[in-house]
Amino acid sequence: MNASGGGYNVQPVVKALHVLEYVAQQGRDVTLAETVKALKLPKTTLFRYLQTLSNEGFLFYDLPRDRYRSGKRFRALAQVDRDLQNLRDAARPEMARLVDAFDKTVNLGMLSDNSVIYLDIVERGRLNSQARVGHRDPVYSTSLGKAIVAHLPDFDLSSISQSGFEQRTINTLTDMRQLARHVDEVRRRGYAVEMGENEDGLMCVGVPILDRQGYPVAAMSLSAPERRMQPDLVSRAAAMLKEAATRISRSLSPAPEPSPAC
Amino acid sequence: MNASGGGYNVQPVVKALHVLEYVAQQGRDVTLAETVKALKLPKTTLFRYLQTLSNEGFLFYDLPRDRYRSGKRFRALAQVDRDLQNLRDAARPEMARLVDAFDKTVNLGMLSDNSVIYLDIVERGRLNSQARVGHRDPVYSTSLGKAIVAHLPDFDLSSISQSGFEQRTINTLTDMRQLARHVDEVRRRGYAVEMGENEDGLMCVGVPILDRQGYPVAAMSLSAPERRMQPDLVSRAAAMLKEAATRISRSLSPAPEPSPAC
DNA sequence: CCAATTTGTTCCATGTCGTGGAACAGCGTC
DNA sequence: GACGCTGTTCCACGACATGGAACAAATTGG
Numbered sequence: 001m002n003a004s005g006g007g008y009n010v011q012p013v014v015k016a017l018h019v020l021e022y023v024a025q026q027g028r029d030v031t032l033a034e035t036v037k038a039l040k041l042p043k044t045t046l047f048r049y050l051q052t053l054s055n056e057g058f059l060f061y062d063l064p065r066d067r068y069r070s071g072k073r074f075r076a077l078a079q080v081d082r083d084l085q086n087l088r089d090a091a092r093p094e095m096a097r098l099v100d101a102f103d104k105t106v107n108l109g110m111l112s113d114n115s116v117i118y119l120d121i122v123e124r125g126r127l128n129s130q131a132r133v134g135h136r137d138p139v140y141s142t143s144l145g146k147a148i149v150a151h152l153p154d155f156d157l158s159s160i161s162q163s164g165f166e167q168r169t170i171n172t173l174t175d176m177r178q179l180a181r182h183v184d185e186v187r188r189r190g191y192a193v194e195m196g197e198n199e200d201g202l203m204c205v206g207v208p209i210l211d212r213q214g215y216p217v218a219a220m221s222l223s224a225p226e227r228r229m230q231p232d233l234v235s236r237a238a239a240m241l242k243e244a245a246t247r248i249s250r251s252l253s254p255a256p257e258p259s260p261a262c
Numbered sequence: 263m264n265a266s267g268g269g270y271n272v273q274p275v276v277k278a279l280h281v282l283e284y285v286a287q288q289g290r291d292v293t294l295a296e297t298v299k300a301l302k303l304p305k306t307t308l309f310r311y312l313q314t315l316s317n318e319g320f321l322f323y324d325l326p327r328d329r330y331r332s333g334k335r336f337r338a339l340a341q342v343d344r345d346l347q348n349l350r351d352a353a354r355p356e357m358a359r360l361v362d363a364f365d366k367t368v369n370l371g372m373l374s375d376n377s378v379i380y381l382d383i384v385e386r387g388r389l390n391s392q393a394r395v396g397h398r399d400p401v402y403s404t405s406l407g408k409a410i411v412a413h414l415p416d417f418d419l420s421s422i423s424q425s426g427f428e429q430r431t432i433n434t435l436t437d438m439r440q441l442a443r444h445v446d447e448v449r450r451r452g453y454a455v456e457m458g459e460n461e462d463g464l465m466c467v468g469v470p471i472l473d474r475q476g477y478p479v480a481a482m483s484l485s486a487p488e489r490r491m492q493p494d495l496v497s498r499a500a501a502m503l504k505e506a507a508t509r510i511s512r513s514l515s516p517a518p519e520p521s522p523a524c
Numbered sequence: 525c526c527a528a529t530t531t532g533t534t535c536c537a538t539g540t541c542g543t544g545g546a547a548c549a550g551c552g553t554c
Numbered sequence: 555g556a557c558g559c560t561g562t563t564c565c566a567c568g569a570c571a572t573g574g575a576a577c578a579a580a581t582t583g584g
Contacts, residue, residue: 007562009314010542012274012571017318024339027346027372027381028396033531042573047533052271056279066532070343077286078340081332084289110289119289134290269533272571274542295560304544309562328561531580540572548563554556 012049015041019049023059024074029067083253087209087218088120090251094244095122095220102222102237107131107204109144110218116145119218137198140179141168143206144219146192150183151208151216157183171197191238192221201226205234207241210249217252220245274311277303281311285321286336291329345515349471349480350382352513356506357384357482364484364499369393369466371406372480378407381480399460402441403430405468406481408454412445413470413478419445433459453500454483463488467496469503472511479514482507 022038023030032050036043050068054061057073088108095106105123109116115136131137139145149155157180165174173179186192192206206221222237284300285292294312298305312330316323319335350370357368367385371378377398393399401407411417419442427436435441448454454468468483484499 007313007317008310009317010274010278010310012272012542013278013311013314014318016272016275016278017315017320021335021339024343026374026379026396027343027350028379030396031531032533034396043532044534044573045571048270048272048571049275051269052275053279055269055271056276058279073283074340075343077283078336078344081286081289081337082340088289112288117288117290134288134292134296273569274571293560294562305561306544306563307542310542525584527582527584529580529582532578534577535575536572537574538572539568540570541568542570543567545566546564549561551558551560553558 015045016049016053019046020053020058020070020074023050023053023068024070029062029065029069031067035068083211083217084119086252087248090248091120091209091218091220092122094248095120098122098220098222098240098244099124101240102224102233104222104224104237107144107221107223108218109142109221111139111145111148112136115139116142116148116219138166138168140165140174141172141194141198143192143194143204143221143223146183146186146194147206147208147219147221148216150186150192151210153215155183168198169196169200171195173197189238190242192219193234193238196226205237205241207238207245209245211252212249212254220248277307278311278315281308282315282320282336285312285315285330286332291324291327291331293329297330345473345479346381348514349510352510353382353471353480353482354384356510357382360384360482360484360502360506361386363502364486364495366484366486366499369406369483369485370480371404371483373401373407373410374398377401378404378410378481400428400430402427402436403434403456403460405454405456405466405483405485408445408448408456409468409470409481409483410478412448412454413472415477417445430460431458431462433457435459451500452504454481455496455500458488467499467503469500469507471507473514474511474516482510 018039019035022035032043032047035046035050039046050059050061053059054068054071057071059068059074060071061068091108095108098104098106099122103124105121107118108120109118111117113136116139117136118131118133121131121133137145139149157176166172167174173182190207192204194204194206196203198204202223203226204221204223206219208216209218209220211217220241222241224233280301281297284297294305294309297308297312301308312321312323315321316330316333319333321330321336322333323330353370357370360366360368361384365386367383369380370382371380373379375398378401379398380393380395383393383395399407401411419438428434429436435444452469454466456466456468458465460466464485465488466483466485468481470478471480471482473479482503484503486495
């Protein structure tokens with residue numbers, strides 16, 4: 001956008017957002033007629049907007065009472081947004097502490113579309129990490145991916161293999177059975193190790209970040225050049241990562257109790 | 263809506279909602295190109311949607327990095343919706359307890375547009391209350407309104423008088439100075455009493471519901487026929503209302519700490 | 525009990541304005 | 555310096571959002 005704001009706006013979108021805002025702000029169920037009076041838009045137009053927003057789940061249409069309220073898709077989206085914000089805010093200081101302690105790069109990532117997506121990266125000095133926020137890596141070649149996947153309650157390896165295995169390096173695990181054994185070990189141990197499987201000469205130690213229900217919503221990893229990795233560093237890093245992950249978990253939003261009808 | 267879902271949907275709205283959802287779900291800042299790849303919509307169209315959503319504040323446009331993330335208006339709306347939901351959920355059982363204890367009608371209301379709007383009403387047996395959820399009453403003629411207004415930090419009586427005073431009953435306070443004195447008393451006492459000022463023969467005792475910052479976000483009142491109101495009932499009701507309000511306050515969402523840049 | 529009002533819904537002709545391809549511009553990369 | 559990949563502007567086309575009007579159904583009031 002060249003100059004902010006000046007440009008052209010899509011009118012139906014603008015109006016629909018106003019409708020959504022109005023309904024959600026009322027804190028009660030509203031009728032079409034009320035909305036007409038409040039927003040001063042033609043009845044037919046508002047009718048279609050309310051219908052569209054309801055069909056999309058951003059509003060909920062209470063058929064018997066013929067009223068509208070905010071919908072579950074809107075709520076869910078707000079929740080996801082909030083949770084992700086919380087996660088990054090809570091993780092940031094912990095990541096900084098880890099960087100201070102080990103002088104290595106620390107990554108925050110989550111599962112998205114059968115791959116790992118980087119949510120945040122903290123490192124000492126200038127950027128020398130290969131990963132960038134927003135980039136993606138395979139689940140099976142990163143400690144982040146393995147740490148998450150190992151703690152999924154209903155984990156199914158085949159869901160990953162669907163998108164096929166890419167032999168990123170000589171060390172990348174592409175054999176299904178070998179991978180399954182590896183993941184089992186991660187689950188028992190509580191942390192994942194990856195040795196040059198995603199990128200030559202680079203290794204990672206990763207731990208899951210569990211929400212209040214114990215679901216692995218994200219993972220955090222410490223990555224370093226393989227050759228600089230002393231034998232005992234892995235276990236020390238894993239221990240500190242685990243502690244940090246536990247603290248992050250505690251500051252995530254608590255379990256939402258489901259409200260009656262929506 | 264006759265049959266649910268079947269009808270006609272406004273396409274620009276549907277598409278824009280998908281865009282909003284996509285951006286908010288990523289948990290990171292996205293570019294136009296990414297969005298094009300993910301949603302498979304024409305670049306020009308998406309450009310306009312992102313622009314529109316940003317101008318409306320539902321997305322935030324990070325100019326220097328040329329990326330989009332969820333915006334403050336979206337966050338604020340989600341927060342309001344969440345808070346109102348919490349308020350009603352938290353108030354409901356307390357209102358039920360009060361109804362059990364006094365066998366009178368209990369109202370929950372908040373300020374909206376210079377008037378009091380009823381968020382919830384609980385009463386024994388069939389509806390015999392005059393107020394309905396969603397209806398409005400003047401601030402100055404209800405205990406709900408007076409309870410809230412008396413606890414506003416920057417209260418200005420003139421903001422109410424702008425819309426003019428309506429003499430609802432013979433008892434309605436329409437004199438500015440008299441009203442000011444009345445509100446002062448409410449503030450000192452911690453609860454509001456209204457005697458047939460809104461409706462003949464009907465009286466109310468109201469207390470504010472404060473959020474974590476001490477701001478009166480709503481009020482709760484107990485209303486009964488004036489003649490049935492024993493002298494000591496007012497103080498007993500006020501005490502129990504106050505306790506209930508305190509409990510509700512405690513279950514409201516805690517103060518959100520402002521996050522850096524948005 | 526019927527008239528009157530208010531509500532939600534459907535219909536349809538109108539022309540606005542959303543649309544998207546193409547061309548442009550501004551960068552970083554090989 | 556040529557290329558690819560961004561974001562942005564331009565523009566002609568016609569799909570489709572639009573909103574008035576008519577309808578229907580529920581609610582009110584006399």
